[in-house]
Amino acid sequence: MGKILIADDEPGIRESLSRLLQADGHEVIEAEDGVAALELITSDKPDVLLLDNVMPKKDGIQVLEELRKHPATANLPVIMVTVKGAPKDRDSAVNLGVVDYINKPWMDGEIELRVKWALKGAGMVPAVPWDQSTAEGVDRGSTDVNRRKNNSPGTSESGPSQTDEDKGHVGRTSGATDVITPLEGGRVMSGDGRIRVDLPAGAVPESMALDAQRVSEDEPVIPATLRLKMGKTIADLTFTDRTGAPVEGVELDKPAKISIKYSEADLQEGSEKDLKIKKLNHETGRWVGMKSEVDSNTGEVSTEEKQWAKPPDRGDATVLVVDIDEEEMSKIQLALEMSGYIVLKEDRGEVVGKRVVSEKPDVVLLDTDMPRRDGYQLLRELKGNPETRMTSIIMTSATADQDGYAAAMTLGARDLIIKPWHTGDLQNRVLRAFKASRARAAQAERAVLRAKRRLGVGVSPSQRAAGRSGSSNRSSRRQSPAGQTQRARSKSTEAA
Numbered sequence: 001m002g003k004i005l006i007a008d009d010e011p012g013i014r015e016s017l018s019r020l021l022q023a024d025g026h027e028v029i030e031a032e033d034g035v036a037a038l039e040l041i042t043s044d045k046p047d048v049l050l051l052d053n054v055m056p057k058k059d060g061i062q063v064l065e066e067l068r069k070h071p072a073t074a075n076l077p078v079i080m081v082t083v084k085g086a087p088k089d090r091d092s093a094v095n096l097g098v099v100d101y102i103n104k105p106w107m108d109g110e111i112e113l114r115v116k117w118a119l120k121g122a123g124m125v126p127a128v129p130w131d132q133s134t135a136e137g138v139d140r141g142s143t144d145v146n147r148r149k150n151n152s153p154g155t156s157e158s159g160p161s162q163t164d165e166d167k168g169h170v171g172r173t174s175g176a177t178d179v180i181t182p183l184e185g186g187r188v189m190s191g192d193g194r195i196r197v198d199l200p201a202g203a204v205p206e207s208m209a210l211d212a213q214r215v216s217e218d219e220p221v222i223p224a225t226l227r228l229k230m231g232k233t234i235a236d237l238t239f240t241d242r243t244g245a246p247v248e249g250v251e252l253d254k255p256a257k258i259s260i261k262y263s264e265a266d267l268q269e270g271s272e273k274d275l276k277i278k279k280l281n282h283e284t285g286r287w288v289g290m291k292s293e294v295d296s297n298t299g300e301v302s303t304e305e306k307q308w309a310k311p312p313d314r315g316d317a318t319v320l321v322v323d324i325d326e327e328e329m330s331k332i333q334l335a336l337e338m339s340g341y342i343v344l345k346e347d348r349g350e351v352v353g354k355r356v357v358s359e360k361p362d363v364v365l366l367d368t369d370m371p372r373r374d375g376y377q378l379l380r381e382l383k384g385n386p387e388t389r390m391t392s393i394i395m396t397s398a399t400a401d402q403d404g405y406a407a408a409m410t411l412g413a414r415d416l417i418i419k420p421w422h423t424g425d426l427q428n429r430v431l432r433a434f435k436a437s438r439a440r441a442a443q444a445e446r447a448v449l450r451a452k453r454r455l456g457v458g459v460s461p462s463q464r465a466a467g468r469s470g471s472s473n474r475s476s477r478r479q480s481p482a483g484q485t486q487r488a489r490s491k492s493t494e495a496a
Helices: 011-023 034-044 060-069 087-095 110-119 132-136 143-151 326-337 349-359 375-384 402-410 423-455 461-478 486-495
Strands: 003-007 027-031 048-051 078-082 100-103 176-180 186-189 195-199 208-215 225-230 233-240 251-261 277-280 287-289 293-295 300-307 318-322 342-346 363-367 392-397 415-418
Touching: 003 011, 003 034, 011 027, 011 110, 027 034, 034 048, 034 060, 048 060, 048 110, 060 078, 060 087, 078 110, 087 100, 100 110, 110 176, 110 208, 176 186, 186 208, 195 208, 195 233, 225 251, 233 251, 277 300, 318 326, 318 349, 326 342, 326 423, 342 349, 349 363, 349 375, 363 375, 363 423, 375 392, 375 402, 392 423, 402 415, 415 423
Parallel strands: 003 027, 003 048, 048 078, 078 100, 318 342, 318 363, 363 392, 392 415
Antiparallel strands: 176 208, 186 195, 195 251, 208 233, 225 233, 225 277, 251 300, 277 287, 293 300
């Protein structure tokens, strides 16, 4: 593990962060102001700095400016942990090279995992540089991230309150998560130590986090998860990206070794030699046996696996990717094919409208920085055409700011993804757009069927006659020639 410097003027915050990081195996040193932080960086040479923005003597931005002036500290990984979450505050920190930006109060497990990302040299500010869900009033982030946000104490729709600077947040998620890199590989163990996953160098195609935890057999399972069973022990292994979103369709370049310690309860299923690890087939719901080895000396059953979970079967679900960067389109294609989509590519803005009309994709990923006619203009044209206006469109951009996001939403885009995007987050947002597209199509089809029934189109003559007769009878019952209902006439007679 590493040496972590916590720079914050609030003793309670330092204590909370220190407790979390020490429990995760790190050495922790503390500074109560910006000047003390700079002195400790020089003398103690920490591996990662957790830096508050609001501190006496020197604030967080001033500390960052000092660090970037000197070659010895210019590359120190810095994670800003602050209550100041406005875009201008975040932009100032990002421009000075922070590897991450965490708003107080932080979420369960967030600090520990972000520090691991920074130590592995894989730190990167998440793809969304502002709180889009707050700006739009719609849940647009990954399911896991938003679920944890909603469970975090001290949060609200308007963001953290000022007292959050004094509160922090203490708590840990179940199971265990660690960052796996292509260069180093890694090992992840569940919190109780019974489940261990070893990944060699070169196993993962990109840096990802792996979560390992024991669950009950009746607990819902998501498509990205490899669910295993050994005796009575059930384990879920899930790869997630930098935003915390599960990554679907992961196939390793080298197999991972998975080991599960067996207990007396597991032996109730049979003797040691009968123990075997099985994996859940998501499509059939059946358990499939895997080649397993039992080690009675360690009390473990082990197996190897490369295919984490097959891409979900989404039928003819189609995504059109519009971008002038062929490499970028190929990366998006790979990420979405891992999630079960048919992917089409287009680099010519002038033919996008025709392709949407002819190929009817469920979702369009449209880059804002297209030549001649930019993405915003293309979006306006697509939403202005009756044949394409109902298509779900997600904008992608490396340059859009909060005003660009607002413009995209005003013109009818469903979402805007900031580059560099992250695989699980991209898959999750496209899935939401795809579901919305199919729901609109089903709703439109039902409306057409209702209209046909009213007009008698596609209905047999006898059904049409019966329908007219029924309609006539209902009309005569409702209304007399004089415009008075039968019930009203009877009431009038009784009154007379």
